[in-house]
Amino acid sequence: MSTTEKEEEIVVVKGKRKSPLRAFLDFYNTHDLARPLLPFIAILIAAISISPEYFLAPTNLKVLLYQTSPIALLALGEALTIIMGSIDLTPGSVAGFAALFTGLITLNSGNVPYAIALTLLVTTAIGALNGFLVARLKIYSFIVTLAGLEIWRAVDLSITGGSPIYGLYQYGFLMQDFHTFIPLVFIITLIVYVVFLFILMRTTWGRIIYAIGSNEEAVHLSGTHASLAKFLAFTVAGFLYGVAGIMLIATSAYIVDPWTAYGYELYAIAAAVIGGIALTGGTGHPIGPLLGAFVLTILTNILIIMGYTQYTIQEIIIGIILIAAAPALTRGLRWVK
Amino acid sequence: MQHMNEQNFLLIAEGITKIFPGVVALDNVSFDLKPGEIHGLLGQNGAGKSTLLKILYGYYAPDKGRIIIKGNEVKLKTPRDARNHGISFSTQEVTLLPHLTVLENIMLLGSYWNKEFSYFNKEKILDYVLELIKEYGIEINPNEKVRYLGTANKMIVQVLASLSMNADIFLFDEPTSPLSPYEVEKIFNLINMLKSKGKGVVFVTHRVDEALKICDRITVLRNGKKIGTVDAHKTNEEELIEMMLGTQIHEFYFVKEGKEMKEITKIETPLIELRGIYSIPTKPTEVPLRNVNLRIYENEVVAVFGIIGAGKTELGKLLIGITKMARGDIYYKGKKIKIKSPAHALSKYGIFYLTEDRRAEGIIPLLSVLANMSISAFKNVSLGGILINAFKERELGTRFVKELNIKAPSLYVRASNLSGGNQQKVLLARALMTSAKLLIIDEPTVGIDIGTKIEIRRIIREISSKTGISVLVLTSDLDEALGIGERVYFMHNGTIVSEYTNNNPDEIRRKIISDFSNIVKK
Numbered sequence: 001m002s003t004t005e006k007e008e009e010i011v012v013v014k015g016k017r018k019s020p021l022r023a024f025l026d027f028y029n030t031h032d033l034a035r036p037l038l039p040f041i042a043i044l045i046a047a048i049s050i051s052p053e054y055f056l057a058p059t060n061l062k063v064l065l066y067q068t069s070p071i072a073l074l075a076l077g078e079a080l081t082i083i084m085g086s087i088d089l090t091p092g093s094v095a096g097f098a099a100l101f102t103g104l105i106t107l108n109s110g111n112v113p114y115a116i117a118l119t120l121l122v123t124t125a126i127g128a129l130n131g132f133l134v135a136r137l138k139i140y141s142f143i144v145t146l147a148g149l150e151i152w153r154a155v156d157l158s159i160t161g162g163s164p165i166y167g168l169y170q171y172g173f174l175m176q177d178f179h180t181f182i183p184l185v186f187i188i189t190l191i192v193y194v195v196f197l198f199i200l201m202r203t204t205w206g207r208i209i210y211a212i213g214s215n216e217e218a219v220h221l222s223g224t225h226a227s228l229a230k231f232l233a234f235t236v237a238g239f240l241y242g243v244a245g246i247m248l249i250a251t252s253a254y255i256v257d258p259w260t261a262y263g264y265e266l267y268a269i270a271a272a273v274i275g276g277i278a279l280t281g282g283t284g285h286p287i288g289p290l291l292g293a294f295v296l297t298i299l300t301n302i303l304i305i306m307g308y309t310q311y312t313i314q315e316i317i318i319g320i321i322l323i324a325a326a327p328a329l330t331r332g333l334r335w336v337k
Numbered sequence: 338m339q340h341m342n343e344q345n346f347l348l349i350a351e352g353i354t355k356i357f358p359g360v361v362a363l364d365n366v367s368f369d370l371k372p373g374e375i376h377g378l379l380g381q382n383g384a385g386k387s388t389l390l391k392i393l394y395g396y397y398a399p400d401k402g403r404i405i406i407k408g409n410e411v412k413l414k415t416p417r418d419a420r421n422h423g424i425s426f427s428t429q430e431v432t433l434l435p436h437l438t439v440l441e442n443i444m445l446l447g448s449y450w451n452k453e454f455s456y457f458n459k460e461k462i463l464d465y466v467l468e469l470i471k472e473y474g475i476e477i478n479p480n481e482k483v484r485y486l487g488t489a490n491k492m493i494v495q496v497l498a499s500l501s502m503n504a505d506i507f508l509f510d511e512p513t514s515p516l517s518p519y520e521v522e523k524i525f526n527l528i529n530m531l532k533s534k535g536k537g538v539v540f541v542t543h544r545v546d547e548a549l550k551i552c553d554r555i556t557v558l559r560n561g562k563k564i565g566t567v568d569a570h571k572t573n574e575e576e577l578i579e580m581m582l583g584t585q586i587h588e589f590y591f592v593k594e595g596k597e598m599k600e601i602t603k604i605e606t607p608l609i610e611l612r613g614i615y616s617i618p619t620k621p622t623e624v625p626l627r628n629v630n631l632r633i634y635e636n637e638v639v640a641v642f643g644i645i646g647a648g649k650t651e652l653g654k655l656l657i658g659i660t661k662m663a664r665g666d667i668y669y670k671g672k673k674i675k676i677k678s679p680a681h682a683l684s685k686y687g688i689f690y691l692t693e694d695r696r697a698e699g700i701i702p703l704l705s706v707l708a709n710m711s712i713s714a715f716k717n718v719s720l721g722g723i724l725i726n727a728f729k730e731r732e733l734g735t736r737f738v739k740e741l742n743i744k745a746p747s748l749y750v751r752a753s754n755l756s757g758g759n760q761q762k763v764l765l766a767r768a769l770m771t772s773a774k775l776l777i778i779d780e781p782t783v784g785i786d787i788g789t790k791i792e793i794r795r796i797i798r799e800i801s802s803k804t805g806i807s808v809l810v811l812t813s814d815l816d817e818a819l820g821i822g823e824r825v826y827f828m829h830n831g832t833i834v835s836e837y838t839n840n841n842p843d844e845i846r847r848k849i850i851s852d853f854s855n856i857v858k859k
Binding site for chain 1: 659682684692703723771
C-alpha cells in the first residue's frame with residue numbers, strides 16, 4: 001500500500017475563527033507547560049481554601065519543599081526515559097540503595113563528601129547498566145528496569161539484614177534553610193531543574209531525546225547517534241536517583257532502612273505524568289515533573305490536614321490520579337498529532 | 338458510461354473519486370465485475386488500487402461516484418455493509434484467530450452472518466465445511482489450529498469463511514506477494530475454482546505476468562487515473578507495461594537532450610562503487626540483493642528504476658549499513674570500505690539516505706519543522722556538536738524554507754501539521770543541511786500531488802548542478818528516472834538488469850520497457 005493512502009494529516013487552516021473553548025483546548029494541548037500548570041494551580045487553590053492558616057504556615061511550606069525535592073529529582077530522571085518512549089522502574093530501588101550506601105560509607109569512613117561522591121558514581125554506573133541493556137542490547141526498558149527494581153531492593157536487604165541505620169546527623173546541612181523556609185535540598189533541586197531545562201531545550205542531546213520518543217526509527221536513519229543518546233539518558237537518570245537518595249537521608253529524619261524509598265517509582269512516574277510528560281513519548285516540558293511532584297506532595301499535605309493520615313489512603317488517591325491523568329494525556333496527544 | 342443492463346454485473350463502480358489531503362488518490366475511476374470473471378487491477382505503488390479496493394469494501398467513502406451491486410445502488414458505510422452485500426476481502430495480513438482451529442475460525446466468522454452458525458453446533462458445521470472443502474478441492478484439515486497453517490492456507494481459510502457467509506464478490510489485495518511459487522499455485526487454483534462457481538474476483542497486483550496468467554480482463558491504474566481496461570487474452574506484456582508506466586511524456590525532463598552526457602570512462606574513479614553485492618534479508622518482506630554492480634560518480638544524478646520488490650530500498654539501505662551484506666565489496670573513491678551504521682555512513686563518508694516511508698522512518702511528527710530539518714546536521718548548527726546554535730539553525734532553516742518553497746505556518750509548528758508534499762520537502766531540507774557528498778533519495782515523489790512532484794524533481798536536479806553533490810534516486814516511476822537521471826539503471830528482483838546513459842529519454846524508455854517485457858515473459 002502506498003503512503004498516500006495512509007495520509008491523514010491535519011491541514012492547518014488559517015484565518016478561521018475558533019470558538020474560545022476550542023482555542024483554549026488547542027493552547028492547552030500544544031503548550032507543554034500549560035498541561036501541568038492547570039492541575040498545579042487547581043490543587044494550590046484547593047489547599048489554600050481548605051485551610052489557609054495551616055497550609056501557608058512557614059513550617060508547613062518548608063515541609064512541603066523538602067518532601068517535594070527528592071520526588072522531583074526522581075521524576076526528572078523518570079521524565080528523561082519517558083520522553084524517549086521508554087520507562088524506568090528503578091527510581092525507588094536505586095534511590096533507596098543510594099541512601100543506604102551513603103549511610104554505610106559515612107558510618108565507616110565519617111567522610112561525607114567521599115560518601116556522596118562514591119554514591120553518585122555507583123548510581124550513575126547503575127543507570128549506565130540500564131542504558132547498556134536497553135540501548136545496546138535492545139531489551140525492553142520495562143523488563144530491564146523491572147529486574148533492576150527487584151535486584152537493588154534485594155541488595156539493600158542483604159547488606160543490612162533488614163535493620164535500619166540511625167543517626168546520620170552529618171547530613172543535617174541539607175536541611176539548612178538560611179533563615180527562610182527554603183531548605184538547601186530544594187535549592188539544589190531548583191538548580192538541577194534549571195540545568196536540565198537548558199540541556200533539554202538547547203543541546204543536541206536533548207533534541208535527540210525528544211526525537212527518539214517521537215520516531216526512533218527516523219532518528220536512527222537520520223545518522224545521529226541515537227543509541228548513545230539513549231544510553232546517556234538512562235545513565236544521567238541513575239545519577240539523579242543518586243542525588244534524590246542522598247536527600248532522602250536528611251528528609252527522613254536521618255534514618256535509613258532497607259525499605260527507604262520503597263514504591264517511589266510510582267511517585268516518580270505519577271509526578272512525570274501529571275507533569276505533562278506523556279507516556280507515549282516525545283513531548284513534555286522539562287519543568288513539568290517539578291510541578292507534578294508538587295501536586296503529589298500538596299495532595300498528601302491536604303489529606304493530612306483533613307485528617308486522613310493512613311498511608312494506604314494516600315496511595316489509593318495517587319493511583320486514582322494516575323489513572324485519571326494517563327488516558328487524558330494520551331488521548332489529548334492523539335488529538336494534536 | 339451507462340451499462341446496458343446493470344443486472345448482468347455483480348458490481349459496478351462509476352466515476353469514483355477520492356481525495357486525501359494534498360493528493361487525489363482516485364480520479365473518476367470506473368470499474369465493473371461480471372459473475373464468473375477474474376478482473377485484474379494492475380498498477381504501481383500509489384496508483385490507487387488499494388484505495389479503490391478499500392472503497393469497495395466500505396473502509397473509505399468515495400468523495401464522488403456510485404457503487405451498484407447486483408443492480409441496486411448501495412452506500413457502503415462500513416465493511417459490515419460490504420459483507421452484507423456479499424463482498425469478501427482477503428488481505429495480506431490475515432485476520433484469523435491463530436489459536437483456534439480452522440473450523441472454529443469459520444464458525445466464529447460465519448456466526449455473525451449465518452444464523453445456523455450462531456448455535457455453534459460443531460458437527461453440523463463440520464459437515465458443511467467438509468462439503469465446501471471437497472467442492473473446492475482444498476487440502477486442509479478443519480481441526481488443525483490456524484497458527485500451524487502456511488500463509489496460503491490461511492488465505493484459503495479466509496475465503497472458506499467468506500463462502501460460508503454466502504459471499505460472491507471476492508477482493509484479493511496483492512495475495513501473492515508473501516507466498517512461495519508453490520503457494521501461489523494453490524491460491525490461483527482457488528481463484529479459478531471461485532470463477533468456475535460463478536463468483537466474481539477482483540485481483541489486485543503490480544505483477545504483469547500474474548495478471549496475464551489469471552485474469553479475464555485487466556484494468557490498469559496510474560497515479561489515481563484509469564488508463565484503460567483490456568481483455569487479457571488479447572493483450573501482451575508490452576502493452577500492459579506501457580500502460581502501467583506511462584507511454585507519453587507529460588512531465589518535464591530536466592535532463593536536456595543535447596547536453597553532453599558523462600560517458601562512463603574507466604579513468605575516473607567513482608565516488609561509490611558496488612561490486613557483486615549479495616545481501617541476506619533480515620525481515621521476510623526484504624528482497625535479497627543478487628550480484629548488484631553499480632557506480633556513482635561525483636556530481637552526478639543516477640536513477641535506479643524498478644517496481645516494488647525490485648530491491649531498491651534494500652540497495653539504498655545497504656549504503657548506510659542497514660541491509661546485511663553477504664558477499665561483495667563497496668568502494669569509496671577506489672578504497673574498499675565497510676559501512677557500519679547510518680551515523681557512520683554520514684560522518685565518515687558523507688552518505689545520507691532519505692527514506693521512502695516518510696511516516697514510519699522519515700518525519701519526526703512531534704518535533705518542530707526546524708528541528709526536523711536540522712537533526713542530521715548538528716555538526717553544522719551547533720557548537721562542538723553539543724550546544725545548538727539557535728540563530729544559525731533558524732538562519733539555515735529560513736533559507737531552506739525559501740529555497741524549497743515549503744509551506745508551513747512557521748518554523749516552530751510540529752511537522753505533523755504539514756501536508757505530505759511539504760513534509761517531503763522538509764526531509765529534502767534535512768538531507769541538504771547535512772552537506773553530505775552523496776544523497777540517496779528513495780521514492781522522492783510517491784503519494785505527492787503532481788505540481789509538487791515536478792517541483793521536487795527540479796530541486797533534485799538543482800541540488801546536483803549547484804552544489805556538486807551526487808544523488809542516487811531510487812524510483813518506481815520511469816518518467817522520474819528518465820526525467821532526472823543522467824544515468825539510469827533498471828533493477829528487477831534484487832539485481833541490476835541494465836544500465837543506460839540517458840542521452841535520449843524516449844529511446845531509453847523503449848529499451849527499458851522491452852527489457853522489462855523480456856523478463857516478464859521468462
